[in-house]
Amino acid sequence: METFNIFDRLLGENILSALVSVILPLVFLIIYALIAILGELKISAWIQERLGPMRTGPYGILQPLAEVIKLIQKEDIVPAGANRLLFNLAPFVIFAGSFAGFAVIPFTAAFVPAEINIGLFYVFAVGAFAVIGIVMGGWASNNKYSLLGAMRSASQMISYEIPGALVILSAAVLANSLDMQKISALQSGPFWNWFLFGGPGDWSKIWILPFTLLLSLIYMISSFAETNRTPFDIPEGESELVAGYHTEYSGMKFAMFFFAEYSNMFIVAAILTVIFLGGWNSPFGEFMNGFWWGLFWFILKAMFIVFIQIWLRWTLPRVRVDQLMYLGWKILLPFSLVCFIVISLYRIIY
């Protein structure tokens, strides 16, 4: 399927189409965040055999809205010893970093806010912004727990970014491109053309099939670490660090951190969807394939990954710092390196 930006065609390549392309992902992000918060509340409740919120609206579906209203009402507190500038800047840096990732997410064949040819590299680069924001917020709070959380976040990043980067590198080698739209377009056809199952090609791809499966798993694990969610929520660690780097934040600034976390969840899910689950392609080849179906499939796949993130959060306890280091350096890194070498060899031979 050919790829283009539908707004450039509708409105012409001018400032208006650019504005729409920017605002649309933000609107999507807000709606998605509300749904994801509700999903988090409901899934966590159901896993614990509770009902979850039931009073706000039918079956409690308006609960996230109520929580947003509550957060807006709250007093904005800046601690006396805090560095005001950095303290106020940090939540916006985090949110800007995660929202910048949306620039290259191909929602459908006909819509990607910014079609740049190094999309995969870009999204990985701006993803690291979150850590700057976390360290900024943790340090500026003038609180030992915040600082500890921020330091842990920085050390955690080093251990997960490298296997994550190797996975992305392998995907780039497989697809011969860093362009998210091109990678998605490559995997068109039935679901066995997805890179999860070795990508498009003849039966020779059976040699790399276990390695691509392994790579998607590795990316999944490192993406959990990237979003600071429960198996790897060491920077937040409620029982150890109060709330980690956002201990001192309240009201809207805390909401920004919260929002950025959910936004990050979607970004890593979207990357996983694009590089391994065929992006906006229908799993049934030409059946149910097209512009709107592409949107549907992309969001469905990404939301499924988000669901797995929530599911895993309510399954696993937090790992210790040294366990995360062991996982990152001694398990994920060698495994991803081996996969990368095998896939590179495969690309050379075939």
Place this chain on the structure above:
Amino acid sequence: MKEYFKNVWTWFYTILIGMKVTLKHLFASKVTIQYPDERYPIPPIARNRLQLDPDLCNGCLQCSRICPVQCITVETLKVVPDDPERPMMGDGTPRKIWVPRYDIDFAKCCYCGLCTTVCPTEAIKHTTDFEYSSYTRDGLIYHFSAMTPEKVEEKKKLLAEWNAKQKALKEAAAKASSGVDKKES
């Protein structure tokens, strides 16, 4: 090396087992009872709010005496024998004592149930009602007496009259007997 791969596999495999367990619970039937709409059935012997049947209470004060926190306040009045009303107890026997005041302060009550065990007529009992919270502490003081203030006044007057009459009778008898004594001596 073999140990390493075994460990990695074990970690991965055990996470899958954990996820299977949580998935099972995700679709299991939920245990939440949405309280004001649905209620957990309360056993009939539950010790919740006390309820007095003023018809049965004979004013023996045993409940007030046994109460470990002194939350029961009872005042009693004797029933005069020539009461025109001829009051009856709930069980059909003639009433001997009026109970003009029977207050229980539920802010103090510890729900031990001792008052119900000592009550000879089973007038005081626990109910299954537990939703009687109040905005003030005075709202938790329950007045169980069935007598109106007018009736209490009336009965007090009757008793005072009867007492006066008895006193007069006694004095007259004493005078008479002292006169007899004098004569005899």
